[in-house]
Amino acid sequence: MNSSEIIEKYNSAVVRSYGRLDLALESGSGAAGIDADGRRYIDFGSGIGTNSLGYADSAWADAVSAQAHRLQHTSNYYYNSTTAEFAAKLTAMTDTDKLFFGNSGAEANECAIKIARKRSFDKYGDQNRTTIITLVNSFHGRTVTTLSATGQDSFHNYFFPFTPGFKYVEANNIQALREAIDDKVCAIMFEFIQGEGGVIPLNQDFVDEIFALARKHDLTTISDEVQTGVGRTGRLLAAEHFGVKPDIVTLAKGLGGGLPIGVCLTRGEYANVLTPGTHGSTFGGNPVVCAGGLVVLKRLSDEKFMAEIAHKSEYFRRSLEALPRVKSVSGIGLMLGAELDGIGAADVLKLALDRGLLVLTAKTKLRCLPPLTITCEQIDAGMAILKDILS
Ligand SMILES: Cc1ncc(COP(=O)(O)O)c(C=O)c1O
Numbered sequence: 001m002n003s004s005e006i007i008e009k010y011n012s013a014v015v016r017s018y019g020r021l022d023l024a025l026e027s028g029s030g031a032a033g034i035d036a037d038g039r040r041y042i043d044f045g046s047g048i049g050t051n052s053l054g055y056a057d058s059a060w061a062d063a064v065s066a067q068a069h070r071l072q073h074t075s076n077y078y079y080n081s082t083t084a085e086f087a088a089k090l091t092a093m094t095d096t097d098k099l100f101f102g103n104s105g106a107e108a109n110e111c112a113i114k115i116a117r118k119r120s121f122d123k124y125g126d127q128n129r130t131t132i133i134t135l136v137n138s139f140h141g142r143t144v145t146t147l148s149a150t151g152q153d154s155f156h157n158y159f160f161p162f163t164p165g166f167k168y169v170e171a172n173n174i175q176a177l178r179e180a181i182d183d184k185v186c187a188i189m190f191e192f193i194q195g196e197g198g199v200i201p202l203n204q205d206f207v208d209e210i211f212a213l214a215r216k217h218d219l220t221t222i223s224d225e226v227q228t229g230v231g232r233t234g235r236l237l238a239a240e241h242f243g244v245k246p247d248i249v250t251l252a253k254g255l256g257g258g259l260p261i262g263v264c265l266t267r268g269e270y271a272n273v274l275t276p277g278t279h280g281s282t283f284g285g286n287p288v289v290c291a292g293g294l295v296v297l298k299r300l301s302d303e304k305f306m307a308e309i310a311h312k313s314e315y316f317r318r319s320l321e322a323l324p325r326v327k328s329v330s331g332i333g334l335m336l337g338a339e340l341d342g343i344g345a346a347d348v349l350k351l352a353l354d355r356g357l358l359v360l361t362a363k364t365k366l367r368c369l370p371p372l373t374i375t376c377e378q379i380d381a382g383m384a385i386l387k388d389i390l391s
Pocket of ligand 1: 226
């Protein structure tokens with residue numbers, strides 16, 4: 001099938017819940033994708049931060065394939081060595097105690113919300129101490145509850161009634177955060193860098209205040225690192241840049257190297273809040289996904305690999321800043337947003353696609369989440385396309 005045949009076939013059989021682009025990718029290698037008509041693309045998007053090792057990394061593909069040949073699923077009645085190994089390694093690397101396995105960011109966040117509320121109920125016996133403070137402009141997922149947690153009015157439509165018990169505070173507004181706390185609040189949930197919201201980092205003072213207030217009022221801290229985690233910012237967790245250890249951390253996107261996984265990592269007492277029967281997920285901890293995840297973790301344990309991300313992040317940022325019409329660049333590591341002058345980010349995205357570059361947008365910004373394996377030559381090639389468009 002050529003690209004247009006694929007697109008027509010797909011659209012005739014799949015609901016139209018996405019605004020899609022006319023591109024049908026068929027294969028790829030590292031940060032280069034190839035479409036069904038044989039055209040090559042430099043990838044500055046990595047499937048929205050998910051193909052952390054790029055397309056078809058050979059060690060990753062070998063591990064996934066070997067696991068699929070051995071054992072693909074067990075149900076959560078039984079154990080298997082690959083899933084056990086992955087969980088042990090991830091909790092050790094993140095300095096957390098125990099995790100719950102789901103399949104997506106939204107599912108990881110659902111679990112975090114359930115743990116925070118159950119812990120509050122277990123400790124205080126109060127069905128009203130359930131409010132979770134989240135931030136204006138946040139994004140936490142597409143289930144009804146994670147939409148409710150998302151602090152953007154545009155997501156609070158159509159699907160009424162939404163889950164009650166969320167309160168939204170402006171990011172980086174310490175006074176507003178203080179004023180939002182009352183005896184019904186049990187947790188504060190936040191992204192260190194708002195990704196979908198426009199690549200907007202929290203500042204250190206605000207993060208410190210979250211943790212100070214949490215200590216004072218016995219609130220659960222939940223960091224949604226679905227987009228910022230797994231080496232994206234040059235550290236395994238973005239929390240490391242801020243010197244804090246949330247009670248609960250959620251990860252997804254890049255963790256499986258492109259296979260579906262979402263985890264809810266817990267520390268201390270939070271590791272024992274869920275008890276048998278209180279939560280579950282049929283595919284959670286799938287061994288094929290965990291086999292891929294183990295390759296991702298192995299790569300992220302390599303100091304040289306992490307140093308390369310740091311180097312490429314600087315290179316990427318400087319290259320973006322040097323482009324015409326780029327007013328400012330926000331973000332950390334390989335999670336960067338460029339505010340443009342006199343041209344819309346969505347227009348640039350389309351022009352880039354025509355010229356062989358895949359890039360993302362977030363609100364008014366051009367957003368870049370390249371695979372962590374991208375090379376400086378590929379960064380140069382993508383930037384040359386952007387320069388051509390923006391000149
Ligand atoms: C910070 C954050 N949380 C949650 C999600 C939802 O993840 P998923 O689409 O895997 O459910 C996303 C997705 O973009 C995200 O960026």
